[in-house]
Structure formats: C-alpha cells, structure tokens
Amino acid sequence: MRIVRYAVGGVRHYGEFEAGDARIVRCEGDLFTGLAPTGHVDEVGDVVILPPLERPRVFGFAYNYASHVDETDRDVPEVPVCFMKPSTAVIGPGEAIVYPTDGELIHFEGELVVVIGKEARHVKPSEAREYILGYTCGNDVSDRIxxxxESAFGTLLIGKGQDTFAPLGPVIATGLDPSGLSLTTRVNGTVKQSASTADLLLAVPDIVSYLSRHLTLLPGDAIMTGTPSGVGPILPGDEIEVEIEGIGVLRNPVVAESL
Structure with missing residues (x-):
C-alpha cells in the first residue's frame, strides 16, 4: 500500500493512492491496527496532502553513509550518532521550508525514513521488520552554523530542530524491501544526491534494533536513516525534491521567514 494522509473540507482522512496517483481511495480504521476502504474515492485535486504522521517523534542517524562521512572529512563513528527533531519541525508535501532570518548556511539532506508500526523494545535485527509499518521520504534540513x-559542546537541537526542518511524505509505503532503494535529491530540478540504501552503514533492521535496545519505540515514530553525499545549501525561492523508489517524491519550496 501507499498510504496517504489528507484533508477534505478540513476533515482528515487516511487513504490509498490508486494507480497514477490521481485519486485516493478513502479508508476507515486505525493506521496501526488496520485500514479498510470505505468505497469513497477522492480526487487528488480536491484534497490537501498532509504529513503522513501527526506530530511524530523524529529520530535521526548522522554519518550513516560512508560517502557522507568522507565529504565531511570525518572518521566512521564508533557508535551510531543519533539525535531527535521536535514534532513541530514536521511538515508535509508542498509545505514551505522556512529559511530563518538569522540563517547563514541551511542544508538539505534527503533520507529514507522508517515508520514504526508497533511498540518495540529490545528487538533483534532479524525481528525488526515485524515492528515497521512502512517507509516515507524525509529531508533532514540543517542549520550548519x-x-x-552546538556539536562542539556535545549537544544538537536548534541546528536540526527548527520549525519546518523535517519535511516528510508524500506517503507511507508498506511492503518495501529497504535494503536497496534508489534515493535522489534535486534542487530546482538539478540532481544533487543519487545513492542506494544498500550503502547505509547501519542497515534498517540494525537501526531499529539499536534504538529499541536503549529506548522504547512507539507506533508512529519516524526514524531518519541518514543521508548520502551531495548535501548542500538551499535558499529562499528554491524547490527541494527527495525521491525514493517505491515511495514517490517529497517536494517542498523554500521561503524566507516573515516575522
């Protein structure tokens, strides 16, 4: 399934895209216990596509592609480098990434995002996929300065967690094998990142296992798995696209902050 969260007349629904993505089969039920079609179909032009999750906890993994480690002139971490983004950083497809008034160097980072489907604690890598609902696209927007x-003092919050710094979407794709998906990031139509999730240093099952060893993962948690090489700056007026095989394209404009 390619599950989409959307609104019609201010009422929110989950649904499934039909082939061609022009229409959505509206569903009833719960995202985590099961959705079923209602028989109603909505035209995409009549709806607003929302972030696929409502106020999720967002976890991030840094330096999880060797190519990105190389471009930052660092060594491969001895342990996974993790961080979190506030739920208020999350936006959906088409929503604007806000360039802060005091921003000097804001970067995009295209990433595969894991969506947790049920509570997970002390999960073995071989069991991890039982706890995964599906996958979506993400953009780990970062204020590098x-x-x-922050990192110089062993912290990381504002650099990653500002409002609009966690675009997610457009859908949650279920049933995917995350071990070799193509990932492409474009800025104004120009390809900036092109990689495969086969190159992740810590693969998806190991990511879920590692986090669940140290904390309880909850249904609706989103895990950004890391970005490959090619990260770079964005500016107001740009449009960023993150495309992942089997999921679709997450597209967001960049606008200047208005106070």
Missing amino acids: VQRK
Whole structure:
C-alpha cells in the first residue's frame, strides 16, 4: 500500500493512492491496527496532502553513509550518532521550508525514513521488520552554523530542530524491501544526491534494533536513516525534491521567514 494522509473540507482522512496517483481511495480504521476502504474515492485535486504522521517523534542517524562521512572529512563513528527533531519541525508535501532570518548556511539532506508500526523494545535485527509499518521520504534540513557550534559542546537541537526542518511524505509505503532503494535529491530540478540504501552503514533492521535496545519505540515514530553525499545549501525561492523508489517524491519550496 501507499498510504496517504489528507484533508477534505478540513476533515482528515487516511487513504490509498490508486494507480497514477490521481485519486485516493478513502479508508476507515486505525493506521496501526488496520485500514479498510470505505468505497469513497477522492480526487487528488480536491484534497490537501498532509504529513503522513501527526506530530511524530523524529529520530535521526548522522554519518550513516560512508560517502557522507568522507565529504565531511570525518572518521566512521564508533557508535551510531543519533539525535531527535521536535514534532513541530514536521511538515508535509508542498509545505514551505522556512529559511530563518538569522540563517547563514541551511542544508538539505534527503533520507529514507522508517515508520514504526508497533511498540518495540529490545528487538533483534532479524525481528525488526515485524515492528515497521512502512517507509516515507524525509529531508533532514540543517542549520550548519548552529549545528557546528552546538556539536562542539556535545549537544544538537536548534541546528536540526527548527520549525519546518523535517519535511516528510508524500506517503507511507508498506511492503518495501529497504535494503536497496534508489534515493535522489534535486534542487530546482538539478540532481544533487543519487545513492542506494544498500550503502547505509547501519542497515534498517540494525537501526531499529539499536534504538529499541536503549529506548522504547512507539507506533508512529519516524526514524531518519541518514543521508548520502551531495548535501548542500538551499535558499529562499528554491524547490527541494527527495525521491525514493517505491515511495514517490517529497517536494517542498523554500521561503524566507516573515516575522
């Protein structure tokens, strides 16, 4: 399934895209215990596509592609480098990434995102997929100047967690094998990142297992798995596209902050 969260007349629904993505089969039920078609179909032009999850906890994995480790001139981490983004950082397809008034160097980072489907604790890698609902696209927007200053003191929040710095979508794709999906990021139509999730240093089952070893994962948690090489700056007026095989294209414009 390619599950989409959307609104019609201010009422929110989950549904499934039909082939061609022009229509959505509206569903009833719960995202985590089961959705069933209602028989009603909505035209995409009549709806607003929302973030696929409502206020999720967002976890991130840094330096999880060797190519990105190389471009940052660092060593491969001895342990996974993790961080979190506030739920208020999450936006959906078509929503604007806000470039802060005091921003100096804001980067895009295209990533595969894991969506947790049920509570997970002390999960073995071989069992991890039983706890995964599906996958979506993500953009780990980062304020590099703030990030570097925070990281120098062993912290990381504002550099990654500002409002609109976690675009997710457009759908939650279920039934995918995450071990070799193509990932492409474009800025204004120009390809900036092109990689495969086969190149993840810590694969998806290991990511879920590692986090669940140390904390309880909850239904609706989103895990950004890391970005490959090619990250770079964005500016107001740009449009960023993150495309992942089997999921679709997450597209967001960039606008200047208005106070």
